[in-house]
Amino acid sequence: MVLIFADNQKGHFKKSAFEAVTYGNKIAQLLGTDTVALVLGTVNGAEELGVYGASKVYHVADASLDQFDSQVYTAVIAAAAQQLGATVVVINHSSTGKSLLGRLAVRLQAGSVAGVNTLPTVDGGFRVKKGVFSGKAIAEYEISSPVKVLSLMGNSLQPVASGTAATVETLNVTVPASKVTVKAVHRVEGTVPLPEAELVVSAGRGLKGPENWGMVEDLAAALGATTACSRPVADVGWRPHHEHVGQTGIAIRPNLYIALGISGAIQHLAGVNSSKTIVVINKDPEAPFFKAADYGVVGDVFDVIPRLTEAVKKYKHS
């Protein structure tokens, strides 16, 4: 059986949960086994996970699980996996998933691979790939243990709505007491967080100052994209730190990454070079970023950005 831990945010399931269920279901098909999902805490709409391939959803409803603690979650997910006889456990490679993967591996005596982005092969051994060396290479892992745990990189596949709503069944698992107290959660509401964004508009020092970010935000709004920035821009406080992408910031792999006035230093590329399509707009034709780009525009951002925003609006209205 393939068990997917479907994480929720304030009780609701997001696209990343549907991606994980879709991915888990594809593995189950390869192995000729069932797909089930596990949800924790107070949730709404868990039956929808069936649409993406879960034949059943198990629910541990204890309200203490509304707060995340890796130790407690690991105990509960591992107990569920053992009770249900899961041989593959799939979670998201998110801030929650990254705190769980290693713990689950130890608890379940299972081989783990973090941040997988393609389906495994299962003939003659269970093998699965992930990006390593900041996207400069791909490593193929072989997992030899009976149980396997995988965390799925965001945006690695599109959720596939293939089935119908699943029945949700309560699972009885002992929930240990937590040693971690969550005091507050601060989230920027209303926008898709960067690690989950499919479209990203990112700007660098070429924008000259924080007062010029209005045009970056306008372009992002026209596209329905999330904004990001290069490190120096976050370091001098033109933009908040959570927008900083690259080796020391966050690594993302959106479908579209538009780089405005960013030179394309290797440490910046380390965080964005797995993006599916890269557009670079820079006034310097020699900017290194053009080597990593799919589409390039040599021009002044102050002219090109408003023009691109207009073109996007025109396309959206057509």
Add this chain to the structure above:
Amino acid sequence: MKILVCVSKTPDTTTKITFNGAGTELDTNGVQYIMNPYDEWYALVRALELKEALGGTVTLINVGTDANDTVIRKGLAIGADGAVRINIDPKSAIQVASQIAAHAREENYDLVLTGKETIDYNGSEVGSMIAEYLDLPFVSYVMKLDLNGNVAHIERDIEGGAEEVEVTLPAVISAAKGLAEQRIPNMKGIMMAKSKPLKIVEPTSADDWAVVVNYTLPPAKSSVKMIAPENMDELVRLLHEEAKVI
């Protein structure tokens, strides 16, 4: 305050990555190695700050061969009191974590710090594995860490925001950007590091369930298509019809 800081060695990001002919191992020729930045800049420096404020010791631990001693000495030069190296070339995160846990179990550290991830394998696994072996709480991606007695007040990075948590020590914590400011070792630190203890410990048998069997390079990017700055309608058309991303 007795603190253990886990430090690893990684190729510098600017290093060109190539593999041996069979694609089974990294070609280390000409590879420039550094201490993993999250370990050096954030985990180690915050550990030293806590020691300076509260007293205690900061011990480094590395799982690796003597090829890692330069990186360990750098950590000592930055200010750690001593170091332990578990003498095995690890093949997986679980090997690293089980070795570190075996050491930590004997020493009763108040705090075990790791980096949020290594920049080569980007696993983010070792810290949470150590925590599970030791049955301790684990808080990841920590950008702020203050201690009040044995309670740690923490701010951690989450998707699109931050979470404030409290945890009672002992605990395992992984360090992210913002936790501290990088320190450059000075001459005195470098001299002192030479006489600080670096204990070499032989490994206990280690778990190993997931190993790399081969490496490949990603397919080369096809060359960039240039579009005139006057022609943004064309760019939008290509993004829609050719790249199919909007």
